[in-house]
Amino acid sequence: MRSKVIILNGTSSAGKTSLARALQGVTIEPFVHVKMDAFLEMMPPKYADHPDALTFLRVEGADPPEVEILTGPYAARVLRGMRSAIVALAKEGLNIIVDDVFLAKEQAEYDRLLADHDVSFVRVDAALEVAEQREVARGDRDIGQARWQFSRVHQNVRYDFRVDTTDTAPDACARSIAAALNL
Numbered sequence: 001m002r003s004k005v006i007i008l009n010g011t012s013s014a015g016k017t018s019l020a021r022a023l024q025g026v027t028i029e030p031f032v033h034v035k036m037d038a039f040l041e042m043m044p045p046k047y048a049d050h051p052d053a054l055t056f057l058r059v060e061g062a063d064p065p066e067v068e069i070l071t072g073p074y075a076a077r078v079l080r081g082m083r084s085a086i087v088a089l090a091k092e093g094l095n096i097i098v099d100d101v102f103l104a105k106e107q108a109e110y111d112r113l114l115a116d117h118d119v120s121f122v123r124v125d126a127a128l129e130v131a132e133q134r135e136v137a138r139g140d141r142d143i144g145q146a147r148w149q150f151s152r153v154h155q156n157v158r159y160d161f162r163v164d165t166t167d168t169a170p171d172a173c174a175r176s177i178a179a180a181l182n183l
Contacts, residue, residue, distance in 0.1 A: 010124030015165035022174035
C-alpha cells in the first residue's frame with residue numbers, strides 16, 4: 001500500500017504546524033501529523049542545550065541576534081528514529097504530514113526511506129520579519145533561530161509546491177496545497 005507523505009520544510013516559526021493542522025482539515029483522506037518538535041521534546045530535560053543533543057549558540061557579533069543550532073549524536077539518533085517512525089506509519093497505510101526543518105541532507109534520507117510511497121515536499125516560507133515576530137510571540141524559542149535558519153533550510157532542496165504564510169492564512173495555504181497535490 002502506498003501512503004501519501006507531505007513533508008513541510010521551513011524555518012522555525014514559518015507556520016508549518018498551523019499549516020499541517022489546517023491541511024488535516026481540508027484533505028479528503030485522513031492524514032496524521034508528525035512534528036519534529038514532538039520528537040525533540042521526548043529527550044530528557046537534562047539534554048536541553050547539551051552537546052550530545054542540541055546546542056544553541058549565539059552567533060558572535062550578529063545584530064539582530066542569530067542562534068546557530070548544532071545537532072549532537074543523541075539528537076541525531078532521535079531524528080533518525082523520527083524518520084523511521086514515519087516509515088513505519090507509512091507501511092501501515094497511513095497518510096502523513098511531516099513538519100520538519102532541513103539543516104543537512106534530510107531530503108535524501110526521506111527519498112531513500114520513503115521510496116515506496118508518494119512523497120511531496122512543500123516549501124513553507126514566511127518573510128524573515130514575520131518569522132521573527134512569531135518567534136518572539138511564541139515565547140518557546142531562542143530568539144534568532146529563524147534568522148539563522150532563514151538562508152539555510154531551503155538550500156539544495158527540490159520542492160513540489162511552495163506556500164508563503166507571510167500574508168496568507170493557514171487555511172488558504174492548506175487549500176492551495178490540497179488542490180495542487182490532489183489531496
